[in-house]
Amino acid sequence: MSTFKAPKGTYDLLPPDSAAYLAVREAIAAPLRASGYGYIETPGFENVELFARGVGESTDIVTKEMYAFETKGGDRLALRPEGTASVLRAALEGNLHKAGNLPVKLWYSGSYYRYERPQKGRYRHFSQVGAEAIGTEDPALDAELIILADQAYRSLGLRQFRILLNSLGDQECRPVYRDALQSFLRGLDLDEDTRRRIEINPLRVLDDKRAEVQKQLTGAPVLRDYLCDACTAYHEEVRALLTAAGVVYEDDERLVRGLDYYTRTTFEFVHDGLGSQSAVGGGGRYDGLSEMIGGPALPSVGWALGVDRTVLALEAEGITLDLPAATSVYAVPLGEEARRVLFGLVNELRRAGVSADFAYGAKGLKGAMKNANRSGARYTLVAGERDLAEGVVQLKDMESGEQQAIALAEVVDRLRQTV
Numbered sequence: 001m002s003t004f005k006a007p008k009g010t011y012d013l014l015p016p017d018s019a020a021y022l023a024v025r026e027a028i029a030a031p032l033r034a035s036g037y038g039y040i041e042t043p044g045f046e047n048v049e050l051f052a053r054g055v056g057e058s059t060d061i062v063t064k065e066m067y068a069f070e071t072k073g074g075d076r077l078a079l080r081p082e083g084t085a086s087v088l089r090a091a092l093e094g095n096l097h098k099a100g101n102l103p104v105k106l107w108y109s110g111s112y113y114r115y116e117r118p119q120k121g122r123y124r125h126f127s128q129v130g131a132e133a134i135g136t137e138d139p140a141l142d143a144e145l146i147i148l149a150d151q152a153y154r155s156l157g158l159r160q161f162r163i164l165l166n167s168l169g170d171q172e173c174r175p176v177y178r179d180a181l182q183s184f185l186r187g188l189d190l191d192e193d194t195r196r197r198i199e200i201n202p203l204r205v206l207d208d209k210r211a212e213v214q215k216q217l218t219g220a221p222v223l224r225d226y227l228c229d230a231c232t233a234y235h236e237e238v239r240a241l242l243t244a245a246g247v248v249y250e251d252d253e254r255l256v257r258g259l260d261y262y263t264r265t266t267f268e269f270v271h272d273g274l275g276s277q278s279a280v281g282g283g284g285r286y287d288g289l290s291e292m293i294g295g296p297a298l299p300s301v302g303w304a305l306g307v308d309r310t311v312l313a314l315e316a317e318g319i320t321l322d323l324p325a326a327t328s329v330y331a332v333p334l335g336e337e338a339r340r341v342l343f344g345l346v347n348e349l350r351r352a353g354v355s356a357d358f359a360y361g362a363k364g365l366k367g368a369m370k371n372a373n374r375s376g377a378r379y380t381l382v383a384g385e386r387d388l389a390e391g392v393v394q395l396k397d398m399e400s401g402e403q404q405a406i407a408l409a410e411v412v413d414r415l416r417q418t419v
Helices: 018-033 048-054 060-065 084-093 139-155 174-185 192-200 211-216 229-244 307-316 336-351 365-375 385-389 408-418
Strands: 045-047 068-070 076-079 104-113 125-134 161-167 263-271 279-285 300-306 329-333 356-358 379-383 392-397 403-407
Touching: 018 104, 018 125, 018 139, 018 307, 045 048, 045 084, 048 076, 048 084, 084 104, 084 125, 084 300, 125 139, 125 307, 139 161, 139 229, 139 263, 139 279, 139 300, 161 229, 174 192, 229 263, 263 300, 263 307, 279 307, 300 307, 329 336, 329 365, 336 356, 336 379, 336 385, 336 408, 365 379, 379 385, 379 408, 385 392, 392 408, 403 408
Parallel strands: 329 356, 329 379
Antiparallel strands: 045 076, 068 076, 104 125, 125 300, 161 263, 263 279, 279 300, 379 392, 392 403
């Protein structure tokens, strides 16, 4: 037993369960790759100020949950708590917005870190797949991203998720709503931390999940009633495009999301089978974020979907993904000459695109066949001195138990067509 364990609130992905996580990542990424989104990868840590400015100094992420540290050189860094600010920083630094082809469409996959109270579906280290469309203000882009996420979830077989949709307005209409909301919130019985939040970003109070706070929010001003004509028209176009695409959504006038950078369209994917941690992903439009972090005006929209919670959603619906076996063919040599021949054959199979493994460690036939069973391989290749003298190997179907001799020269072509 090792002296060390994974840090509290984290987890290890181990075979065979890790295959489901890889399949989820691939399913989420597939519609993005088919829609013009290019892959981007950013460092696991960034300058603290990037998140303080972009995510918001009043957010729980920055004030309570961010892993921040100082390097030996005196730099203040933080493990990335979310992906959007890092991706936008990288796009600006790489001048992708100057290439003349807007929007810049990017997707990413990686680990993120937040210091939270560990519970099922909420970890201190978690995995997300995200997408960002940078540099264009167009309701069709907002709709596209929601449609692609919906498509990804449905490709996995998920059906019991809901899409919540709202508009947060823009710099013209949100200040009027902010004043009305602050006036309402100041009259409530709230703790000091929440009262400070009222003055910095009152919309964050609406995102407070505590029952004692939510109970007092009954009758709070609704942002929808304060939207300007431009924001109303924009939101109606997003709704119309989703409806035309057959994507079912629910209007949620209280949905504000937890980050300061969102404007106009905001949305969340929730799964009711996950209990209190029901959000499996979400996102929205963030037209002012580029300017917040020192860039030019670049209206943008994006989302991030949680891989961990998507796996939990699959479990909640009783969905078992149809995953290919890690190994299709398992080779069992009997004798030194057979080891050399079958090892070469295994490498040929792999080059031909057939997943193959080998009985390493000079095990006897019984032990090697047990390993073949554990591998999940559909076929086993067995060969001894007599087989090699005849120029054949024994091909055993592990499902039916049938076994037949086939010529060495035909093995690769035969299995390439069969598996």
